[in-house]
Amino acid sequence: MKKQYLVLGFIAVLAAVWPFLPPFTVTLLSYIGLYAMVALGLVMLTGVGGMTSFGQAAFVGLGAYATAWVCTSPAAAQWLSFLPAGLYPWVGLVLGLLVTALVAWGLGAATLRLSGHYLPLGTIAWGLSLYYIFGNLDWLGGFTGMSNIPPLTVFGLSLASPRLLGVVIWAVLLLAIWALSNLLDSREGRAIRALKSGRLMAESMGVDTARQRIKVFVLAALLAAVSGWLYAHMQRFVNPTPFNLNIGIEYLFMAVVGGSGYLWGAVLGATLITLLKEQLQDWLPRLLGASGNFEIVVFGLLMLLVLQRASNGLWPILAGWVNRVLKIAPAQPTVSAQGAATLDQRQLPPAGQEVLKAENVTKRFAGLIANNAVHMDVRAGEVHALIGPNGAGKSTFFNMISGVDDPTEGQVVLMGQPMQGKPSRAFAALGLGRTFQHVRLLGDRSVLDNVALGAHRRGHTGWLASMLRADRAEEAAVLGEAMRQIDRCGLAAVAHTPAGSLPLGQQRIVEIARALAGQPAVLLLDEPAAGLRHLEKQGLARLLTQLRAEGLAILVVEHDMEFVMNLADRITVLEFGTVIAHGTPAQVQADPRVIAAYLGGDLT
Ligand SMILES: Nc1ncnc2c1ncn2[C@@H]1O[C@H](COP(=O)(O)OP(=O)(O)OP(=O)(O)O)[C@@H](O)[C@H]1O
Numbered sequence: 001m002k003k004q005y006l007v008l009g010f011i012a013v014l015a016a017v018w019p020f021l022p023p024f025t026v027t028l029l030s031y032i033g034l035y036a037m038v039a040l041g042l043v044m045l046t047g048v049g050g051m052t053s054f055g056q057a058a059f060v061g062l063g064a065y066a067t068a069w070v071c072t073s074p075a076a077a078q079w080l081s082f083l084p085a086g087l088y089p090w091v092g093l094v095l096g097l098l099v100t101a102l103v104a105w106g107l108g109a110a111t112l113r114l115s116g117h118y119l120p121l122g123t124i125a126w127g128l129s130l131y132y133i134f135g136n137l138d139w140l141g142g143f144t145g146m147s148n149i150p151p152l153t154v155f156g157l158s159l160a161s162p163r164l165l166g167v168v169i170w171a172v173l174l175l176a177i178w179a180l181s182n183l184l185d186s187r188e189g190r191a192i193r194a195l196k197s198g199r200l201m202a203e204s205m206g207v208d209t210a211r212q213r214i215k216v217f218v219l220a221a222l223l224a225a226v227s228g229w230l231y232a233h234m235q236r237f238v239n240p241t242p243f244n245l246n247i248g249i250e251y252l253f254m255a256v257v258g259g260s261g262y263l264w265g266a267v268l269g270a271t272l273i274t275l276l277k278e279q280l281q282d283w284l285p286r287l288l289g290a291s292g293n294f295e296i297v298v299f300g301l302l303m304l305l306v307l308q309r310a311s312n313g314l315w316p317i318l319a320g321w322v323n324r325v326l327k328i329a330p331a332q333p334t335v336s337a338q339g340a341a342t343l344d345q346r347q348l349p350p351a352g353q354e355v356l357k358a359e360n361v362t363k364r365f366a367g368l369i370a371n372n373a374v375h376m377d378v379r380a381g382e383v384h385a386l387i388g389p390n391g392a393g394k395s396t397f398f399n400m401i402s403g404v405d406d407p408t409e410g411q412v413v414l415m416g417q418p419m420q421g422k423p424s425r426a427f428a429a430l431g432l433g434r435t436f437q438h439v440r441l442l443g444d445r446s447v448l449d450n451v452a453l454g455a456h457r458r459g460h461t462g463w464l465a466s467m468l469r470a471d472r473a474e475e476a477a478v479l480g481e482a483m484r485q486i487d488r489c490g491l492a493a494v495a496h497t498p499a500g501s502l503p504l505g506q507q508r509i510v511e512i513a514r515a516l517a518g519q520p521a522v523l524l525l526d527e528p529a530a531g532l533r534h535l536e537k538q539g540l541a542r543l544l545t546q547l548r549a550e551g552l553a554i555l556v557v558e559h560d561m562e563f564v565m566n567l568a569d570r571i572t573v574l575e576f577g578t579v580i581a582h583g584t585p586a587q588v589q590a591d592p593r594v595i596a597a598y599l600g601g602d603l604t
Pocket of ligand 1: 369370389390393394395
């Protein structure tokens with residue numbers, strides 16, 4: 001059985017029972033739908049994109065207040081007098097979305113730069129501020145709120161009946177889930193997922209992480225605003241209470257309890273928390289003999305329990321159980337290696353041409369000189385190795401030539417262009433592919449998905465087209481290209497395996513395949529042989545020899561001397577940040593300074 005049938009079955013059952021549900025259940029389900037919409041945004045933001053927000057309730061408030069103001073204020077009625085009153089809620093929606101997008105963009109630009117605890121703290125600050133703004137503005141009704149909000153009308157049909165409005169709420173929610181699941185299943189979706197593993201890796205794959213983060217943030221805020229808009233027309237009344245920080249925290253509970261990495265986790269979490277809250281509000285005062293918000297205490301304990309026992313939320317547990325019972329096999333994309341030609345192609349420079357050059361590169365950390373006037377170049381069709389004892393400055397140099405850091409003096413030139421001040425993604429765009437000393441893969445995603453991220457820059461389809469599934473031809477080409485590189489690196493047997501479950505040595509090869517999917521002109525490999533067994537090292541050496549023959553420029557930072565001496569055409573040796581030798585393996589091995597630097601270590 002396929003997963004899609006299960007979703008269609010769920011929709012069919014919901015539609016079939018909807019007309020017969022008691023009014024109270026309809027209202028409850030409508031609330032669940034509204035909350036799930038906000039939690040859906042949090043899944044994208046927190047679970048997928050790795051950014052925590054406590055302030056989503058404030059965006060719900062923006063959506064609700066915008067339409068409340070348009071529909072009830074005399075000033076708005078005067079400006080909109082040329083429109084039939086039935087259209088006011090739609091003007092309210094447009095205004096709500098615009099204001100939310102603007103506010104979210106501004107707040108995002110200010111707070112998304114913050115790392116660690118500062119981002120959640122920033123979201124608390126804006127959650128509080130927007131709540132007090134709603135409550136303190138007289139023209140928004142202050143803390144008393146605004147009433148007499150009209151019901152929605154669609155083509156003259158009034159949605160005053162909660163049963164009809166509930167249909168709209170669930171239709172919007174299901175549509176949002178469909179669009180977001182399409183987005184996540186695309187090139188842009190991979191870029192969003194990559195945000196979670198930190199900026200360094202994603203930028204090196206050509207992803208503009210600042211832009212992606214802000215887009216996800218605005219998207220989550222817009223989902224909250226739509227929920228607020230529907231909420232206002234359902235309640236027909238708004239005041240600041242449902243948009244305060246407590247509710248913002250509840251939305252986060254929903255996403256985390258349901259499963260913050262899963263779109264359907266938002267629906268599950270919203271359902272569980274809403275039902276639980278309803279029951280607890282009934283039972284706890286009776287049990288404790290006093291009234292109060294005791295359910296918050298229970299939620300707190302529940303959150304601790306979920307984080308302890310099911311840190312990915314309840315959705316994966318439920319889905320795993322359903323998959324087992326109904327024998328649903330995990331979906332695997334069908335991939336053909338055709339179509340890769342439709343992606344951007346790079347003309348490799350002729351053999352011998354200088355591709356990457358460091359000129360007089362010096363890097364100082366306070367008093368310490370990590371790199372001292374380093375000169376080196378890498379040419380098309382050669383393997384150049386950079387070696388040196390621990391602490392010699394290899395990683396620092398690697399960071400400089402890959403755009404992670406800027407030299408204090410000197411410059412890096414890539415494909416003839418000076419790169420001072422440019423981010424890693426600019427290096428990727430010019431043809432630099434790289435791997436990492438500490439492997440940086442998305443462990444729970446398949447090898448195929450990880451390698452496909454490497455081809456990110458070679459496609460162009462944006463968010464909207466991806467949401468509408470208009471990206472299928474390009475996506476097939478990206479996956480085809482990823483599969484080609486996987487094959488080439490000898491990883492075909494594990495293409496659909498989660499990358500994190502592979503041995504470290506194989507994960508290093510996945511990183512090489514990912515770099516190759518970007519069709520680089522120069523490949524920087526940071527200790528590629530570390531953790532590889534003897535046969536795997538031989539396989540890697542064969543692959544690099546083949547890539548060299550194809551005209552790639554390869555720079556290897558490596559501690560394994562046997563591997564380096566057998567493979568490299570030229571070797572540069574660093575000690576205390578300074579180049580102490582340069583030449584062929586034979587020349588370097590015979591150099592007394594190199595032998596001294598390695599304190600008699602075996603260089604053969
Ligand atoms: N961000 C930093 N701030 C201060 N000092 C640093 C920083 N990064 C590196 N260093 C120092 O610069 C020197 C070179 O370090 P680097 O990591 O580049 O050496 P390496 O050759 O890569 O070592 P290894 O082979 O152990 O990885 C070391 O003394 C290190 O402590």
